Every structure is written in structure tokens, then in C-alpha cells.
Amino acid sequence: MQLMANAVTHPVGTSAERVYDDLREAIIGGEYTPGERLRTEALAERFGTSRTPVREALVLLEGDGLVELEPRRGAVVRSFDAADLVDLYEVRAILEARAAQLAALRLTREDLDALDATCDRAESMAGSGKVAIETLIASNDEFHRVIVEASGSARLTAALRTVAGIPRPFKVAFWKNGAERTRSLSAHREIVAALRSRSAERAESAMRLHVLTARDFLIEVMGERH
Amino acid sequence: MQLMANAVTHPVGTSAERVYDDLREAIIGGEYTPGERLRTEALAERFGTSRTPVREALVLLEGDGLVELEPRRGAVVRSFDAADLVDLYEVRAILEARAAQLAALRLTREDLDALDATCDRAESMAGSGKVAIETLIASNDEFHRVIVEASGSARLTAALRTVAGIPRPFKVAFWKNGAERTRSLSAHREIVAALRSRSAERAESAMRLHVLTARDFLIEVMGERH
DNA sequence: ATTTCGCAAACTGCATGCAAAGGGTCGCTA
DNA sequence: TAGCGACCCTTTGCATGCAGTTTGCGAAAT
Numbered sequence: 001m002q003l004m005a006n007a008v009t010h011p012v013g014t015s016a017e018r019v020y021d022d023l024r025e026a027i028i029g030g031e032y033t034p035g036e037r038l039r040t041e042a043l044a045e046r047f048g049t050s051r052t053p054v055r056e057a058l059v060l061l062e063g064d065g066l067v068e069l070e071p072r073r074g075a076v077v078r079s080f081d082a083a084d085l086v087d088l089y090e091v092r093a094i095l096e097a098r099a100a101q102l103a104a105l106r107l108t109r110e111d112l113d114a115l116d117a118t119c120d121r122a123e124s125m126a127g128s129g130k131v132a133i134e135t136l137i138a139s140n141d142e143f144h145r146v147i148v149e150a151s152g153s154a155r156l157t158a159a160l161r162t163v164a165g166i167p168r169p170f171k172v173a174f175w176k177n178g179a180e181r182t183r184s185l186s187a188h189r190e191i192v193a194a195l196r197s198r199s200a201e202r203a204e205s206a207m208r209l210h211v212l213t214a215r216d217f218l219i220e221v222m223g224e225r226h
Numbered sequence: 227m228q229l230m231a232n233a234v235t236h237p238v239g240t241s242a243e244r245v246y247d248d249l250r251e252a253i254i255g256g257e258y259t260p261g262e263r264l265r266t267e268a269l270a271e272r273f274g275t276s277r278t279p280v281r282e283a284l285v286l287l288e289g290d291g292l293v294e295l296e297p298r299r300g301a302v303v304r305s306f307d308a309a310d311l312v313d314l315y316e317v318r319a320i321l322e323a324r325a326a327q328l329a330a331l332r333l334t335r336e337d338l339d340a341l342d343a344t345c346d347r348a349e350s351m352a353g354s355g356k357v358a359i360e361t362l363i364a365s366n367d368e369f370h371r372v373i374v375e376a377s378g379s380a381r382l383t384a385a386l387r388t389v390a391g392i393p394r395p396f397k398v399a400f401w402k403n404g405a406e407r408t409r410s411l412s413a414h415r416e417i418v419a420a421l422r423s424r425s426a427e428r429a430e431s432a433m434r435l436h437v438l439t440a441r442d443f444l445i446e447v448m449g450e451r452h
Numbered sequence: 453a454t455t456t457c458g459c460a461a462a463c464t465g466c467a468t469g470c471a472a473a474g475g476g477t478c479g480c481t482a
Numbered sequence: 483t484a485g486c487g488a489c490c491c492t493t494t495g496c497a498t499g500c501a502g503t504t505t506g507c508g509a510a511a512t
Contacts, residue, residue: 014297014495039463050497052278055465059242059282063289065384071240072503074464084380091381094324098317154310155317158291159385240465265493276467281495298473298494 016053019043020060027066027077030168034079038067066165080167082222089215092163093208095156096144100191100207103150104200111150115192118143123185136175137168143188147195147207173221180217187213242279245269246286253292253303256394260305264293292391306393308448315441318389319434321382322370326417326433329376330426337376341418344369349411362401363394369414373421373433399447406443413439 023043026032038058040051047054062069065088069075080088107115122139125132148157174180187210194202249269252258264284266277273280288295291314295301306314333341348365351358374383400406413436420428 016495017297040465041463044497051464052496052498056282056285056495059285060289063286063384065381071243072464074504087379087381091321091324091379091385094320095317095385098320153313153317155291155313155389158289158388159317159321162384162388163381242465266495267493270467277494278466278468282465299475300494 014053015049016056016060019047019049019053020057022047023054023057024061024064024066024165027061028165028168032077034077034167036077038075038077040074064161064165065163080170082219085166085170085218085222086215088163088166089211089218092160093211093215095160095163096148096211097204097208099148099151099153099156099160100195101200101204102153102156103147104195104198104203106152107147107150107195111146112192112196115143115146115188115195118146119185119188119192122188126181126185131175131181133172133175136181137171140171140175140184147191170218170221174214174217177217180214183213184210240279241275242282242286245273245275245279246283248273249280249283250287250290250292250391253287254391254394258303260303260393262303264301264303266300290387290391291389306396308445311392311396311444311448312441314389314392315437315444318386319437319441321386321389322374322437323430323434325374325377325379325382325386326421327426327430328379328382329373330421330424330429332378333373333376333421337372338418338422341369341372341414341421344372345411345414345418348414352407352411357401357407359398359401362407363397366397366401366410366414373417396444396447400440400443403443406440409439410436 032038040054040058043054044051058067058069058075061067062075066078067075068078118139122136125135125139148160151157174184187206191203191206191210194206258264266280266284269280269283270277284293284295284301287293288301292304293301294304344365348362351361351365374386377383400410413432417429417432417436420432
């Protein structure tokens with residue numbers, strides 16, 4: 001689902017890293033519901049390893065804000081309420097806006113073409129009758145990932161990891177909504193245009209707007225549910 | 227070796243957390259020099275525990291950017307060059323400015339008085355002949371910590387942990403410098419004034435200026451060393 | 453029937469055993 | 483003598499044993 005991102009988890013890398021990646025996917029993918037308890041033994045069996053690397057992965061996921069790890073009481077999947085999501089998206093808006101600002105001056109022509117290609121694919125997909133939500137989500141992740149990495153700031157990238165994990169149900173709700181989908185894809189084009197003209201300020205503003213727009217949509221959706 | 231040595235040593239908190247805190251202190255304090263290898267067995271002996279919680283602490287410290295953890299090659303203390311510090315301070319400037327912005331609307335009168343009291347102590351200390359650098363550093367950390375926590379944003383706090391760890395030698399260089407010390411303490415007063423008048427924008431700008439000023443000083447110091 | 457208490461099973465977190473990979477050293481070759 | 487390769491010791495990362503704590507269930511008392 002993330003295409004070529006980490007297709008090859010095997011060449012080098014510890015068992016704990018594999019568990020971390022897979023478990024992260026599973027949690028974001030909604031395989032474990034918020035509040036659910038994550039028992040190390042069961043996870044160890046699932047991932048074909050022992051409890052030690054599982055524990056290490058849980059510690060990492062706590063750092064990402066995806067699980068809560070209380071001493072002597074184990075790990076539970078973190079639950080998100082509206083306030084959490086707003087908090088998360090506002091920090092993300094700041095950091096990704098900065099990333100876009102930096103990326104505007106550093107993206108290569110090839111990177112820019114790749115971003116446009118990602119937009120093309122997402123739009124033609126959205127334009128056709130059937131919408132593969134999984135692919136849209138993957139496209140979106142890829143789009144943001146490229147820009148963040150192009151910022152060239154390791155600290156920014158690390159900081160963004162603490163606000164990167166959004167449960168898939170929210171993403172699905174987002175991309176299922178036709179209006180938001182159109183708006184979001186159009187925002188991506190705006191961002192690429194700004195990046196292409198090397199306008200750091202414009203890229204920053206466009207990215208901030210994009211993330212804050214998503215925030216507002218999620219507030220709305222959360223509001224309807226209660 | 228372990229026996230019942232630590233009967234009441236952990237009323238709350240795991241052994242791994244203690245190792246994390248202490249080792250973090252030790253690294254920031256310069257007890258381990260950049261590039262130095264951190265062997266788990268030696269650390270386990272030092273902290274009176276086994277290798278498992280030590281490894282857990284190392285994983286956490288990698289998340290904080292204080293150690294590098296290469297598979298099968300162990301952990302080494304991360305070294306900072308000028309570019310790293312600039313990167314770190316620029317992300318920190320963004321995040322702490324945002325924290326100040328939020329804190330301006332949330333700090334209680336007691337918090338504000340406590341911030342002023344911290345400034346008082348630091349200034350009277352700096353005014354007197356002998357300057358206890360350790361205490362100045364502690365005051366500064368406390369000042370920033372109070373504001374970040376008052377932001378009320380868990381994600382912001384978490385993100386700041388990824389840029390919080392600055393080796394003490396840099397801090398010492400900073401607070402040893404009379405001009406920077408004066409400037410910094412004055413900046414703290416400015417920030418408190420902005421916070422007290424609930425001016426979010428002013429607090430944000432003041433904090434950004436404060437952190438970026440520190441960045442520039444460190445660039446200068448690093449430049450002189452090479 | 454509801455609440456409280458206690459017991460037992462389950463689970464967490466730490467300690468330690470063990471196989472495999474790395475780095476260093478020494479000897480060998482040219 | 484310099485360069486190269488093989489071997490050994492150290493160290494890591496995973497597996498598992500173990501003790502202490504939490505949790506869930508059931509019985510007793512009100």
C-alpha cells in the first residue's frame with residue numbers, strides 16, 4: 001500500500017523494526033480498535049517472534065502517539081477524540097508548512113515531475129467511476145512524504161513522526177467525501193505550482209491551508225458523530 | 227546482582243524509564259562524548275540493572291536524536307555539527323513560538339508569577355559575582371518547560387522532545403558568555419511581559435526571536451572552533 | 453440483588469542464556 | 483615491509499525463565 005516505500009523490509013533491519021512497521025500499519029489500518037489492549041504474547045505469536053522485539057516496537061509506537069503504555073498495565077491502542085485530532089493537525093500544519101517552505105528551494109525538477117505524476121494518478125482515479133480509496137490514501141501519503149523529505153531537515157522529519165499516525169477510518173472518511181477529495185487534489189496542484197515556481201512563502205501558505213482545511217473537515221465529521 | 231537491592235526504588239515508573247532519564251542526563255551532561263560507543267553491558271552495570279531496560283532506554287534516546295542505533299553495531303552518542311544545530315534550533319523556534327502563542331491564553335496568574343520568579347533568581351544570580359552556570363541552565367530549562375507545558379498541546383510537547391536534547395557543552399558556552407546571558411535574560415522578561423498581557427502574537431514573536439538569537443550565537447561559536 | 457472482598461489466572465517487566473555478526477589481531481603471502 | 487585474509491573474542495539482538503502485580507470472576511455479606 002505504500003508502494004515502493006518499504007517494500008523491502010528484509011535486506012537489513014532488526015526484527016523489532018519489522019514488528020514496528022507492521023504493527024503500525026495494523027493500528028493505523030484499524031485492525032486494532034482504539035482502547036483495545038495489545039498483549040505482547042499475542043503480538044509475538046502474530047508476528048512470529050518473541051516478546052522482546054514486540055515490546056521494543058510498542059515503545060516506539062508510544063513515541064509516535066499511537067499506543068499508550070502504562071507501567072505494569074501494558075499497552076492499549078490510543079483513542080482519538082476531536083480535541084486530539086485538532087491538536088495533531090495544528091502541529092502538523094506548522095511543521096508541514098515549514099517543510100514545504102524549505103522544499104520549495106530544494107526539490108529537483110524530477111521531484112516536481114514525480115509530484116505532478118502523483119497528482120495525475122490521483123485525479124484520473126478520482127475522475128473515473130470507481131474510486132480506490134486505498135490508492136488515494138497511498139497517493140496522498142506519498143505526496144506529503146516527498147515534500148517532507150525534500151525539506152532536508154532531519155529534525156523536522158523526526159518531529160513529524162510524532163503527528164503522522166492518523167487512524168485510517170479518518171482518512172477513509174476524508175477521501176470518501178467527494179467535495180473534500182476535489183478540494184484536496186486541487187490543493188495539491190496549488191502546492192506543486194508554488195513549489196515549481198520556487199516560491200517558498202506561497203508553498204508554505206498553500207500547505208498550511210491544505211492541512212488546516214483537512215482539520216476543519218475532520219472537526220465537522222467528528223461533530224456529526226456525537 | 228539484582229537481589230532485593232531496589233525495594234522501594236520504583237514507587238512508580240519502570241526501570242527502563244529511570245535508565246532513560248539518567249542516561250539522557252549523562253549524555254546531555256557530556257559524560258559520554260559524541261561518537262563514543264555505548265555498550266549495553268557496561269550501562270547495565272552502571273545503572274544497576276540488566277541489558278533489557280538499557281536497550282529500551284537506548285531506543286527511546288534514538289527517538290530523541292541523542293544516540294544513533296545501528297543494527298548489529300550498537301549505539302553511539304550522536305555528534306552535532308553546525309548544520310545539525312541550526313536544523314535543530316530552527317525547528318525548535320517554530321515549535322516553541324507556537325507553544326508561547328498558545329500559552330499566552332492559558333497560563334494562570336500563578337504560572338506567570340512563577341516565570342517571573344525564575345527570571346528574578348536567574349538575574350540576581352547573574353548580577354552577583356559568581357555565576358552558577360548549572361543553576362542558570364536549570365532556570366532556563368524550567369522557563370521553557372513551563373511555557374511548553376502551558377500550551378496544553380500534548381503533540382507539541384512530544385514533537386519538542388525530538389529537538390530538546392542539546393549537549394551541555396553548548397549550553398555552557400552560551401551561559402558563560404556575558405553578552406548572551408544578558409540578552410537571553412532580557413528576552414525572557416520580554417516573553418513574560420507578552421504572556422502577561424495575553425498577547426499571543428507578541429509572545430510568539432518574542433519566543434521565536436529568542437530561540438533564533440540563540441541559534442545565531444551557536445553558529446558563531448561553532449564557526450570559531452573550526 | 454448489589455456491593456465488597458479475596459483468590460487465582462494472566463500478564464507485564466526484568467534477568468539471563470544463546471546464536472550470529474562485527475571488529476580487531478595476528479600470521480601469511482608477495 | 484606492506485597488503486591481505488582467516489580466526490577469535492566481543493557484543494548485539496532474540497528467546498525464554500521468573501517474580502511481582504493487575505485483573506477478572508465468584509462467593510459471601512448486607
